[in-house]
Amino acid sequence: MSTRAPTDLPRLVDVGLIPALNLLTALVISGLVIWVLGEDPFEAMSLMVSGAFGYGEAISYTLYYTTNFIFTGLAVSFAYRCGLFNIGGEGQAVLGGIGILIAALLFKDLPGLLLIPLCIIFGAALGALWAAIPAWLLAKRGSHIVITTIMFNFIAAAFLSYLLVGPLRRAGAQSTESEDIVSAAQLMPLHDVFAFLGMAEGPANMAFVIALLLCLFYGVFMNRTKWGYELRVVGQNPAAARFGGISANRGIMIAMILSGAMAGLMGLNEVLGVQHRLVTNFTSGFGFVGIAVAFMGRHNPIGIILAALLFGALYQGGAEMAFEMPAITRDLVVMIQGLVILFAGALEHMYRPALNRIFANPKKIEAAR
Amino acid sequence: MSDLFFTLLLLCDSALRLAAPLVLAALAGLYAERSGVVDIGLEGKMLGAAFAAAATAAVTGSPWLALLAGIMTSIGLALVHGFVAISQRGEQIVSGMAINIAVAGLAPTLANAWFHLNGQTPILEDGARFTSINLPFANALSDVPVLGPIYAEVISGHNLLTYLAVALVPLGAWGLFKTRFGLRLRAVGENPGAVDAAGISVHRLRYIAMTIAGILCGIAGTALSIGLSAGFVRDMTAGKGYLALAAVIFGRWYPVPTFLACLLFAFADALQGQLQGTPLPFVGEVPVQFIMMLPYIVTVVVLAGFVGKIDAPKASGIPFTRDR
Structure with missing residues (x-):
C-alpha cells in the first residue's frame, strides 16, 4: 500500500522540487484550459496569487480555507496510515457540523470556556460516529470502505438538507439555514487575537490554531504512541500485525474514528468561526480535496500544513480570479483542484526517474551495490 | 389489485430506464477490475461523456455524433487513469x-463558456436524442392479460441505448468467459506474473481493458444526458x-449478477421517485430527504449483507512490476 519509492535523491529535491514540478504541471494544463476559454492564463495566475496573498483580508481568507483543508487532510491521513481510504470526509464534516451546532444551541447558557469544548466534543463525536459505521462494516463484514464512505456522504447531505428545512430551520428564514449561535460559542477571529501584529480583518479564526494543534497531535500520536504504531503496522503489513498480536480490526476502528473526528471538527471553522450558523453545502468539496492535501503533504504534519496552505491559496485566489474574469467561474477552481490531486497525488512519482538520473548520488548507489 | 399491478409495472419500467447507465458503467468497472485496475473514476468518465454528448448533440443535432463524442471523451479519461x-x-x-473532481469542474466550466446557461447545455430537440422506441405490436398486444401490459409497459418504449445496455450484458459475459482474450484478461487480474511469464504483455492487456471501460462509460454517459434527459446538468451522475x-x-x-444488482439499485431509485410525496402506511408522509437516501442506504445494506473481499480479483488495485 505504501507509495514511498526507494529514493536516493537529496531531501530538498524529494520534498521541494518534486511537489513543485507536479504542481507546475497541473497549473500549465489549467493555463491551457484558461487559454481555451479565451482568457489570458498569465493574467489569471497573477490574479490568483494577488487574490490569495495580495492584501491583508485576502491572507485572512486564505488562512480560513487553509484551516478547512488541514482538518480534512488530517482526516485522510489518519485513515491512510492504516491502509484505509476514507473518502467520506464530506459526510463526516457534515455530521460534525450538525453536532457542533446542536451543542451550541443546547448549552447556549454556559460560558464560552465550557461551551466551546462541548461543541468540540459533539462535533468530533458525530464525525467519528459517521466514520465508525463504515469502519465497523469493513471490520465485521468486509464491506468496501471506499464505497460505503461515499454512500455515507450522500446520506449525510440528504440528512443535512432535511434538518435545515425541518427541525433546525430558523423561523421565518428565506434560505435554508439554522438559528444563529450565541456569541459565547463563537471562535475569536485571528485579527482580534493578533491585533498587536496589526492583522487585517477577515474570516480566519481560532479554528486555525486548533487545526495546528491537531497536526501536532497527529505527529505525536503516529510516531510516539503505541496505538499510532499499531495502526501503522496494520497499514503497512497486516500479516506482520497479526503475527505481532495486533488486532487489525482494532487498528481500523481507531484510525477511522480519529479520521472522522478530524473531518467533523472542520465544522468549528465554518459553524463557530465564520458562518455562526449551519448552512447548506458548507462542506463544499473540502472533504475530497483533503485527499490531495494528505498525499501532497506526504502524510506528514508539516507537509499537511503546507499543502493545506497551497490549497487554501488556490481556493481564495481562484475565487478572486473567477470574480475578475467573466469567462471563468468557480467551477474552474474545482477543475484545478482535481488536476493538482492528479499530478501531486496520483502521479507524484512521475518525474522521479528523470530526477534520479540528474541528482542521483553516485556514492549511495555504490554503497547499495 | 390491478392498480397495484399497474404501479408495479410502471416502477419496473422506470427501473429499467434508470438501470441503463448503471449497467453500462458497472460492466466498465467489471472489465477494469477483472484486469487488475480499480476504477473509482467511473463517475467522472460518465459525467465527461454526458457533457461531451450533450454539447455535441446541441451543436450538430446528431445523436450518433454525440455518442461518438461521449465515447472518445470517456476513452481519453480512461487512458489517463490507465497511465496512472x-x-x-x-x-x-x-x-x-x-478525475471525478476535475471533470466535475471542467464540464460546467466549458458548458458555461460555450452555451452561457449557467453550467448546463441547451435543452435538446427529440431529433438530437435517443428517444424511446415502441417495439412492434406493443399496442396490439397490450390487451393480452398479464403478459401484454408487461410487454407494452416494461419491455417496449425504451431508448436504443437501454436495449444496447441489456444486450451488452450477455456479450460482456461471453467476451470475458468464452474468448481467449477474456481468459487472458481474467488471468492478468488474478496473477499478472503468470501472464507475463507466458510472454503476454500485462500492460497492453490492462490498457485494452481500460479502453473497453472507456467505451462502456462513454455509452453510459451518453445514455444519461441524451437518452434519459435532454441535456447536460451539473453533477448529473449523482453517484451512479x-x-x-x-x-x-x-x-x-x-x-449477470452485477446486472441484477444494478436492477436492484435502479429499482430503489425508481421507488424513491415514486414515493416522494406519497404517504406510507403506518408512518404517514416521510420527508423527501429520507426517501432520497434510499438508493444509497440500499447500497450500504447490500454491501454489508455479505463478505465482499473473498472473490475480488487477486491483483485488483496492485500495479504490476516485473523487477522483483
Whole structure:
C-alpha cells in the first residue's frame, strides 16, 4: 500500500522540487484550459496569487480555507496510515457540523470556556460516529470502505438538507439555514487575537490554531504512541500485525474514528468561526480535496500544513480570479483542484526517474551495490 | 389489485430506464477490475461523456455524433487513469477521485463558456436524442392479460441505448468467459506474473481493458444526458459511478449478477421517485430527504449483507512490476 519509492535523491529535491514540478504541471494544463476559454492564463495566475496573498483580508481568507483543508487532510491521513481510504470526509464534516451546532444551541447558557469544548466534543463525536459505521462494516463484514464512505456522504447531505428545512430551520428564514449561535460559542477571529501584529480583518479564526494543534497531535500520536504504531503496522503489513498480536480490526476502528473526528471538527471553522450558523453545502468539496492535501503533504504534519496552505491559496485566489474574469467561474477552481490531486497525488512519482538520473548520488548507489 | 399491478409495472419500467447507465458503467468497472485496475473514476468518465454528448448533440443535432463524442471523451479519461495505474503505478483511488473532481469542474466550466446557461447545455430537440422506441405490436398486444401490459409497459418504449445496455450484458459475459482474450484478461487480474511469464504483455492487456471501460462509460454517459434527459446538468451522475462499482462487488465480479444488482439499485431509485410525496402506511408522509437516501442506504445494506473481499480479483488495485 505504501507509495514511498526507494529514493536516493537529496531531501530538498524529494520534498521541494518534486511537489513543485507536479504542481507546475497541473497549473500549465489549467493555463491551457484558461487559454481555451479565451482568457489570458498569465493574467489569471497573477490574479490568483494577488487574490490569495495580495492584501491583508485576502491572507485572512486564505488562512480560513487553509484551516478547512488541514482538518480534512488530517482526516485522510489518519485513515491512510492504516491502509484505509476514507473518502467520506464530506459526510463526516457534515455530521460534525450538525453536532457542533446542536451543542451550541443546547448549552447556549454556559460560558464560552465550557461551551466551546462541548461543541468540540459533539462535533468530533458525530464525525467519528459517521466514520465508525463504515469502519465497523469493513471490520465485521468486509464491506468496501471506499464505497460505503461515499454512500455515507450522500446520506449525510440528504440528512443535512432535511434538518435545515425541518427541525433546525430558523423561523421565518428565506434560505435554508439554522438559528444563529450565541456569541459565547463563537471562535475569536485571528485579527482580534493578533491585533498587536496589526492583522487585517477577515474570516480566519481560532479554528486555525486548533487545526495546528491537531497536526501536532497527529505527529505525536503516529510516531510516539503505541496505538499510532499499531495502526501503522496494520497499514503497512497486516500479516506482520497479526503475527505481532495486533488486532487489525482494532487498528481500523481507531484510525477511522480519529479520521472522522478530524473531518467533523472542520465544522468549528465554518459553524463557530465564520458562518455562526449551519448552512447548506458548507462542506463544499473540502472533504475530497483533503485527499490531495494528505498525499501532497506526504502524510506528514508539516507537509499537511503546507499543502493545506497551497490549497487554501488556490481556493481564495481562484475565487478572486473567477470574480475578475467573466469567462471563468468557480467551477474552474474545482477543475484545478482535481488536476493538482492528479499530478501531486496520483502521479507524484512521475518525474522521479528523470530526477534520479540528474541528482542521483553516485556514492549511495555504490554503497547499495 | 390491478392498480397495484399497474404501479408495479410502471416502477419496473422506470427501473429499467434508470438501470441503463448503471449497467453500462458497472460492466466498465467489471472489465477494469477483472484486469487488475480499480476504477473509482467511473463517475467522472460518465459525467465527461454526458457533457461531451450533450454539447455535441446541441451543436450538430446528431445523436450518433454525440455518442461518438461521449465515447472518445470517456476513452481519453480512461487512458489517463490507465497511465496512472498501469505505467506510473500510482495510487488508483486517488487518480480516480482526481478525475471525478476535475471533470466535475471542467464540464460546467466549458458548458458555461460555450452555451452561457449557467453550467448546463441547451435543452435538446427529440431529433438530437435517443428517444424511446415502441417495439412492434406493443399496442396490439397490450390487451393480452398479464403478459401484454408487461410487454407494452416494461419491455417496449425504451431508448436504443437501454436495449444496447441489456444486450451488452450477455456479450460482456461471453467476451470475458468464452474468448481467449477474456481468459487472458481474467488471468492478468488474478496473477499478472503468470501472464507475463507466458510472454503476454500485462500492460497492453490492462490498457485494452481500460479502453473497453472507456467505451462502456462513454455509452453510459451518453445514455444519461441524451437518452434519459435532454441535456447536460451539473453533477448529473449523482453517484451512479460509485453505485455501479458497488454493483460489481455485490455481483461478485460476474456480469449477470452485477446486472441484477444494478436492477436492484435502479429499482430503489425508481421507488424513491415514486414515493416522494406519497404517504406510507403506518408512518404517514416521510420527508423527501429520507426517501432520497434510499438508493444509497440500499447500497450500504447490500454491501454489508455479505463478505465482499473473498472473490475480488487477486491483483485488483496492485500495479504490476516485473523487477522483483
